[in-house]
Amino acid sequence: MSVRNFLLILAITSVISFTMAQTASIFAGQHVWYNLNASGSDVPCEKCHADVAAEMNVLTGPHTGETGYGQFKCEYCHRFPPIWRRNQTFENYTYASVNGSDVIPGKEAHAASTVPCMYCHSGDKYGVKHANAANYDCWSMCHQDPSQNPNGRPAHEGRYTNNEDCRRCHANAHTGDVYYIPPAGGFGLTTNASDTGKNASHLSFVLSAIENETMKDANEACIACHTKMRVEIWFNVTTEAKITVNNSYTQSYSYWDVEEITPSNYTTYKEVKGE
């Protein structure tokens, strides 16, 4: 072995020996734990869902500040509270939570779930519930009292006790009034008996969305129209009808009898929303 090779091996060995003493974690910050001891969700959803947070800032509309009291918190929808006025086919979930010494393990979901839009929008009440009451103390003045709520329980089972949370959903700073959450009527999916949906053009879309398991319930249909999501639609439409007409007759009378009307000659075209 030459002196040159010996020195080279020595140098490499030294570098290896030096660096071996440093141990790097595979993910930095993985041992800095969030404190879950406060009420509500303490893990910032935006950390992983910055794109969603950015989307929520694009427009001021439903859920995004149209009430004048700020955007919805993630948990309003994704850790949804018990709602009395809803179509009871929707289940309440138990999410994992820590509130002081009160630890609740999750059942159907841990941190969050995707929510059917109709969970909140399938009731039968709408419009102003309390005029000029937007700035009242919702919880302490009224809704912690079971007798003040339709189901004889504290509102939302006591999930929300501060006014800010109440107002973001139920109040409107511009009118000063307190509202019911509006049902998405017209598809026969709310608890209102007069909501038949029998004339709704988009009924089959909504019902098919419910059948489709890509998203919860009818959400595909809801967000297709009510959000800026890009939607590609393939319409298959009839361009022709076959009409069979028979000149029927008796001994004294003849009349044109339309025996059949059948749609035919279907053609398909694409529509893209959001481009």
Added chain:
Amino acid sequence: MRQTIALAFIFVGVASLILFTSTDVFTLFARQHTFVNISFAENDINCVDCHHRIQNELNNSAFHKNLSCEDCHRFTGTGITFASGDGASATPGKEAHAAYTPRCLDCHGGNGTWINGKFAPPAPAFNETDYGSDVSAHKPLVKQALAFNLSVGENEACLACHTNYSINFEFKRPRYFVFTWNKGSGGFTLSNINYGDTNSTNVLKFESGWKHEFKALNQIRCEDCHSDIWQAANHPEPNNNRSTKASHVCWKWYKTDSHHGNNPMHNVTYVYSEYGIGIYHYDNITEYCTLSCHKPRVNPSATIPDVFKETAHAAYRVSCYHCHNNTDYTNAFWNKPKNSWDTPRFTHSGGHDTIDDEALSQPLFLQAETCISCKRSGDRWGDGTYKTYTEPNNTMYYDSSQI
């Protein structure tokens, strides 16, 4: 060895990439959390975003292009409650959420409707109870369109004529009629009536197919759906008896005696066509079909046949006998080629005066055949057996001789 090293590098590279990118979380559908504000007055969700095609159709439409989507599809005249979010409040829909598919008669029924300052006129006859009288030729189509329930209400019938929706008709008729006129001392009697087997004729009204392309009224042409009838009628060439070879309509009568007639009102050569003779009193086939028979202009101060006292939509179901009977309808009809009010020739008298009653006792589709065949035979006293083929055929026989 080199391959192994290359694979090792690729593996390490892909694994690193996965490790690096797996910390990013993507939403299933981008922009699903950007909600459209629906709190403004009227509809805030742009229908055209998903229905560009419909907008393009309306841009090529003679009617309705000045209406908004909401004018028709959120029409409130039916009592339907649509979802709306005007202002801070909201109204949940009941029968419909964003839109409904309207019946054409929702706006064009009754006495018509005003929509945003524009008047939707009523569709005559079809706006009446049970779609009006049975003399309205297209009433069965409207009734059955409702019964078949393919679209909403009667819309298929409306679309068939008023839009570029294509229609493939199959018309079924007896292939021919056979009948015998017997001349006796009491007049003529009709006997030995037989019908041929059912003959099907296909007529394709071929259009772009788009149902939101509404036609101008002068674009609705009878012959588009009834080319079989026009084919039978459009034979001006004379037969050996100097009558015409047309069936379905006749305008040239007899040989050379005093009863020779040439009624310009029904003259098929007076309509512009491939057989036209250069004097075009009728602007087009549709005008000929309607003014000469199926929707004539009637004189309001004259005595007119009862059938024309009824309201019909596009055309009346009539035969020759509705106008040419023993009643005097003096100056009852506008004869366009003559440019004057005109009186239908009275029909049969003397030895012929039982013909009307005999023919009128037969089904409507046979009545005119008795007229046309007799005229084509050239025999005023043409008792004998006739065989007349139905549309689109125009062939007729009198005692086995083609006439």
